[in-house]
Amino acid sequence: MTRYDDDGTDAERTFAALPPARGRAFAVTWWGRAWLTALEGTALDSGQLKAGRALARAGAVGAVSVRPGRVTAVVQDRDRTPHRADVLLQELSGEQWDRFLAMAAERAGHVAALLDREMPTHLVEDAESAGVDLLPGLGDLEPECECGAWDHCGHTAALCYQMARLLDQDPFVLLLMRGRGERALLEALQARGEASAGRTAQGPDGVDAAEAYAAGDILPSLPALPALPAEPGTPPSLDTEAAPAAGVDPSALEFLAARTAVQAHRLLAEALRDGHGRQPVAPEPTVARDAVRLAAGEPHRAVTERLAEGSGRSREELAVAVRAWRQGGTAALAVLDEEWAVDGERLARARAALESAWDEDERPVLRVRANRWTVAGAPVQLRLDREGRWWPYRGERGRWTPAGDPSQDPATALATAQGTPEG
Numbered sequence: 001m002t003r004y005d006d007d008g009t010d011a012e013r014t015f016a017a018l019p020p021a022r023g024r025a026f027a028v029t030w031w032g033r034a035w036l037t038a039l040e041g042t043a044l045d046s047g048q049l050k051a052g053r054a055l056a057r058a059g060a061v062g063a064v065s066v067r068p069g070r071v072t073a074v075v076q077d078r079d080r081t082p083h084r085a086d087v088l089l090q091e092l093s094g095e096q097w098d099r100f101l102a103m104a105a106e107r108a109g110h111v112a113a114l115l116d117r118e119m120p121t122h123l124v125e126d127a128e129s130a131g132v133d134l135l136p137g138l139g140d141l142e143p144e145c146e147c148g149a150w151d152h153c154g155h156t157a158a159l160c161y162q163m164a165r166l167l168d169q170d171p172f173v174l175l176l177m178r179g180r181g182e183r184a185l186l187e188a189l190q191a192r193g194e195a196s197a198g199r200t201a202q203g204p205d206g207v208d209a210a211e212a213y214a215a216g217d218i219l220p221s222l223p224a225l226p227a228l229p230a231e232p233g234t235p236p237s238l239d240t241e242a243a244p245a246a247g248v249d250p251s252a253l254e255f256l257a258a259r260t261a262v263q264a265h266r267l268l269a270e271a272l273r274d275g276h277g278r279q280p281v282a283p284e285p286t287v288a289r290d291a292v293r294l295a296a297g298e299p300h301r302a303v304t305e306r307l308a309e310g311s312g313r314s315r316e317e318l319a320v321a322v323r324a325w326r327q328g329g330t331a332a333l334a335v336l337d338e339e340w341a342v343d344g345e346r347l348a349r350a351r352a353a354l355e356s357a358w359d360e361d362e363r364p365v366l367r368v369r370a371n372r373w374t375v376a377g378a379p380v381q382l383r384l385d386r387e388g389r390w391w392p393y394r395g396e397r398g399r400w401t402p403a404g405d406p407s408q409d410p411a412t413a414l415a416t417a418q419g420t421p422e423g
Helices: 030-040 046-057 094-105 108-115 121-129 154-169 172-177 182-201 209-214 250-272 287-295 301-311 315-337 344-357 410-418
Strands: 002-004 010-015 064-067 070-076 082-088 142-145 366-369 372-375 380-384 390-396 399-402
Touching (some): 046 154, 046 344, 064 154, 064 172, 070 154, 082 154, 094 108, 142 154, 154 172, 287 301, 315 399, 344 410, 380 410, 390 410
Antiparallel strands (some): 002 010, 010 064, 064 070, 082 142, 366 372, 372 380, 390 399
16 A cells, blocks of 8 residues: 655555565565665674564564655564564655666666666666665664664564565665655656756757757767577588588587577677676686586587586586586586585574574574585485575485575575475
């Protein structure tokens, strides 16, 4: 539900209570995780964060009301005692909004991304360059609760975790907290666009646009980008009457050309999408890893055997590597192949994630070796990558094999490894 002020701008949005979030991460988008970082990086009592996660997972957060500078909900304790919880975030000033609108009006891709319910990193970075912080920083989420706690309590923490789920669905919620809702923002951008179009029509210094163009003082607009082909192109056939040179396998070359076309098509598609979302940094490709990428294209047996040899794997090991590649490319292969010591801050974060992922009576017994946590008495394993994500693995026919997509939440990854549904 959305309420408007007398001038028609968004004043408040109310979201119905979300279902319990057992076995799933609270934030899957990078901006949702940034919201949680602002909470978790400054809360003084990790026990209150754990209590907040438990309440949010149990569905104890009621309807969430979002308005400029504040988000509110009623959160119930385990004994059903209700508490009103508020989290405050400073609104942007009028001058800051002017700078943000001027920046966004010049970059149509930013507005299109927001309308697609995306918040690309370059939008946030461009806003920061204009002196506008959209995402909260450490200490920016100020708690207020009826329970009387002076820092984040379990109730305000639960509200923050629920807000991360709402932000995943609609980043305009964050902009409303900063002072402008979707309707007001789009109307302001439209007004700026119309004003800009009016100025452009007059040409430089008020000269008629048609006269300026006829005088050759301006250049014609650039041609539109070509449309992305629906599928990669088909390389030419190398089946000719002439015999190949010694050591040249035409079928292998045809396969290599076809996979190169597929890779080029993928890279072009990513470039035209303008990089929405922050992608984890993948390890550098190697000859062995590129052999796995090629094997994922399902070549004929002779090529597969050559790729297995080139990757330093048996055919069975190559099949497992291909399975990993299809779930995460070079990052997934690194998790499959590398065993590395987790220490320092990474180890502390991993232990905190494992501690908070389950209630004490539900927590599995885990044996740890390097970056791998194995469930005692079960063929199930979690592997931590260097980006802090947990990868599910399952023991099959005497070897560990990837079992699904990674997650920031170890409980979600373990549920995937066990083959149980999330939620």
